[in-house]
Amino acid sequence: MFAISGEEWEVISLSLKVSGVAIGLTLPIAFALAWILARVRFPGKVLLDALVHLPLVLPPVVTGWLLLLAFGNNGPAGRWLAEWFGITFMFRWTGAALAAAVMALPLMVRAMRISIEAVDRRLEDAARTLGASPTRTFFSITLPLAIPGLLAGAVLGFARSIGEFGATITFVSNIPGETRTLPLAIYGALQVPGSEAVVTRLSIIAVALSLLALVASELLARRAGHGRGGHVI
Amino acid sequence: MFAISGEEWEVISLSLKVSGVAIGLTLPIAFALAWILARVRFPGKVLLDALVHLPLVLPPVVTGWLLLLAFGNNGPAGRWLAEWFGITFMFRWTGAALAAAVMALPLMVRAMRISIEAVDRRLEDAARTLGASPTRTFFSITLPLAIPGLLAGAVLGFARSIGEFGATITFVSNIPGETRTLPLAIYGALQVPGSEAVVTRLSIIAVALSLLALVASELLARRAGHGRGGHVI
Amino acid sequence: QGQQRGPLVLAAASLQEALDEAANVWAAQRHPRPVISFAASSALARQVEAGAPADMFISADEEWMDHVAKKRLIRAKTRVSFLSNRLVLIAPAASKAQLKIARGFPLARALGKGRLAMADPDSVPAGRYGKAALTSLGVWTGVQGKIARAENVRAALALVERGEAPFGIVYATDARVSSRVRVVGTFPASSHPLISYPMALLRTSTSPDAEGFRRFLLSREGRAIFARRGFTTR
Amino acid sequence: MSFEIAVERRLGDAIICADFTSGAGLTALFGPSGAGKTSILNMVAGLLRPDRGRIAIGGELLFDSAAGIAMPVEARRAGYVFQDGRLFPHKRVRDNLLYGWNRALPANRWMNLDDAVAFLGIGHLLDRWPRTLSGGEAQRVAIGRALLSGPRFLLMDEPLSSLDAARREEIMGVIERLRDELALPILYVSHDRSEVERLAGQVVPVGL
Amino acid sequence: MSFEIAVERRLGDAIICADFTSGAGLTALFGPSGAGKTSILNMVAGLLRPDRGRIAIGGELLFDSAAGIAMPVEARRAGYVFQDGRLFPHKRVRDNLLYGWNRALPANRWMNLDDAVAFLGIGHLLDRWPRTLSGGEAQRVAIGRALLSGPRFLLMDEPLSSLDAARREEIMGVIERLRDELALPILYVSHDRSEVERLAGQVVPVGL
């Protein structure tokens, strides 16, 4: 049961590539959004907040469909990106990564936001009096103090993207070697009677992958946490 | 376009019931899990952590299938619950609520955990010296200080459960009035070509519901946040 | 409560419109309206397997019906394959592509760099029929690297509707309701196994109306409803 | 004997140890910064576990590593004024003050809110959130909170450090009364020699 | 003129106001708890915006509500020793000390790490995390961090409150040298009359 076929290796490495790229590229965007939502006051903030939550609330198939409308080769965003940056998504792993990123975004933003809101502003004030500009303060104080949320967000997002199915298959369909990630392979297997063994094996692999991410993040959090939790005075 | 039919009202109120019950009942469980993961050290902690993340990593369809195996009328847990408590899940809204709860759990636990980890333990120490038992301290200090994470977790979970599709349809099917929640109704509409208007309307309703939850939580957070963020000394 | 509850029917999602209409007509004849749950045949079959308290199962292919039959979960005598469908090749409505479906027809060349949208040829019934048709026409090896495997027929249809795929293979019933696609050609019935939708009462069935509804679907009136939607009835 | 303390505890590279018994009244811990004064108070309160040793107050045994005894923090009834304030940020001043009071048995309470508020001069602050308090205001609330919990003994870690002379005078007067009238055992940390001379019956040097 | 300060700011129900000019040297703010001393330092540092007023130091204008001028905090070059410590919990003591130093122009630095470490007696703490420091240790690190940032003036809010007499003496000596040799303008808050008498050229009463 645990002999992994060449085809399955392909699925696994594709899943890792898609999720890795999706989360890696989304991390800074998610953090920026979290910071804005935690710290900046502006009209329409609730709308931005709702927009970020959108992929969570809608059935994934609808999100996939919206992605198709916007980022398909005939969609406005898709056409624009193809024209200016030569990026296309349709039927490509880039599309799977986009879907994974969009689905993971709300989880990442929330986790980070909680952590940013817990950062003691008096420490940022102290940094400013010591000559740090707001940007510097952000990178040297706010960001490192929010690392627990950053890591938690990354893990949540990674796990979510490893499991992402509905939006991906609707947006970029299921193309072996391009967009067939683990969940798509699992789903395919589930459609055939008597395929429980394959489903089980692939599911265990998916779980193992995110378990690795989980453990890695716990270790990083422990390292980053050394100085934390103490008294400020 | 915005005339909501009687059937749609049924779907909306069912969705609210399912998500409300799911999140309401899961809230204390999620908080307890978050507290254990944040505070207690024990062997096998990573396993518990992984177990909580499971529904995030697996494609929802697999989660639904596992629920079916465990909580179906022939499943071990399902049989046991039916025998001892008279609770059955198959094709019932209770099953939809179970699926929603399971899918929302990892998000809720994570958000709460971050907040609990940010609680200053020196305040808990102070409460102890003032005569509060560990339990009392938990309820009067830790829990209220973790309210931001609790609220964030509840909103994330609610949004997720409003959007839950794959596990629900696999576990308890798509039965009007019992298990056909908003995403299932949207899925049904998507099966019919040219039904974009219905899909759009139902999607907007789903988004509006979670927007309400979002706004409510922000208001609650603001109220609870009055005393926060200040200096301890 | 006071109103009697109709039989619970588990039906393949692709039957949604037709079966809903049939249920309405049946209900108008002073029967309790059947409660119908539409989902993928695979999900429904697994629910039957898990002891679902339902009355009737209508699958989109014989394989899943065989699966539950083997487990003795249906009343074998009530099993009947009463509907059929045809496979068509479609293109976006604006497409000017002309293709005549025949042995070795140049589908791969017509696709160019584009992809052929169809339900997953390895798992979803419509995809399996499509694969069989293309294989028997001798064009499968040329196009198999150019398939966009969709979750189901409707998703494949959407890809063609949006013009993301230049061609697609769907059921005739799906193609006829979309104004944004054009049927390029119909696959010969002989090019693939017979498409059939089997129906059966479940062993757990308790509803006194289930058999009545089943008969209604098989009646001339019932068949007419499906025929109007493009199904072939047997 | 009020305090019978003999404890040892390793913290990082440092070893904190204390070994003293003291009579009734106020015992001052006196020593340079980093000597271990706060750590000793934490061990007495039960917040820091000694590696070994024995702690008894007024004859009651709170901790004995040899006998495996360690009374839970909340049962010790310490009135601890922390060096770092520790007001509960989510409770208004009134609720901070009453936190321990509400949990104390009525028989154990020996001060009520009005008295505490009066001598600390914090009546106008009762409905405020801790984060809006000035340093000295927060410190006075912390003193009040500790006293209102009806403690059996007091642990005070530089309780008057950021108060002005007049306030200081007043609070010292109250501490003297607690010491004399209630015969409350008090462990007191201060760097101010005049404070120590005025209040302490006994001075224990730490880390000297 | 060192400090030319005329500000007003409403905080809750209280109105904090200050209006004074002072010559070279150290100016002590003296007043009861809650009078507004910390708020005044915050306004000078730029952390609290006055409702109206004007702040100039050594002839340089930092804030003028009439002219709409408000220099950003980081450009003011204040060496602020906070009443509540505020060490960065995620940086070791060394990195806390060097935080401002690294950001200062070399020409603006007037003290180096070794000197600060020596007179504050914190050499053995350089690799420690702030949470492991005692109250007085943390306070000394905070003083060092402010001095090392190469400030143009100092704001010190009870900087010596939890230090023992010997340390206090040493640090006061350093403050005197900064005042006299570098002619740094210093705003100093303390409740200790002897400290104020020794250091201050001028005493500004607040809230009296």
Ligand SMILES: Nc1ncnc2c1ncn2[C@@H]1O[C@H](COP(=O)(O)OP(=O)(O)OP(=O)(O)O)[C@@H](O)[C@H]1O
């Ligand atoms: N976790 C730790 N790791 C290493 N050293 C520690 C740790 N916790 C405390 N210390 C050290 O233990 C010593 C005692 O600390 P303590 O807080 O008891 O001192 P203190 O006498 O109260 O000093 P102060 O008057 O400055 O408050 C200090 O030198 C401190 O640096």
Ligand SMILES: Nc1ncnc2c1ncn2[C@@H]1O[C@H](COP(=O)(O)OP(=O)(O)OP(=O)(O)O)[C@@H](O)[C@H]1O
């Ligand atoms: N957000 C706020 N809302 C209401 N009152 C406030 C707020 N912030 C500060 N105050 C009040 O403003 C006054 C001045 O506070 P400040 O911290 O400047 O006093 P201080 O002179 O430094 O006192 P201390 O010597 O006790 O530190 C205090 O009475 C305080 O309660």
Ligand SMILES: [Mg+2]
């Ligand atoms: Mg101390």
Ligand SMILES: [Mg+2]
């Ligand atoms: Mg102050």
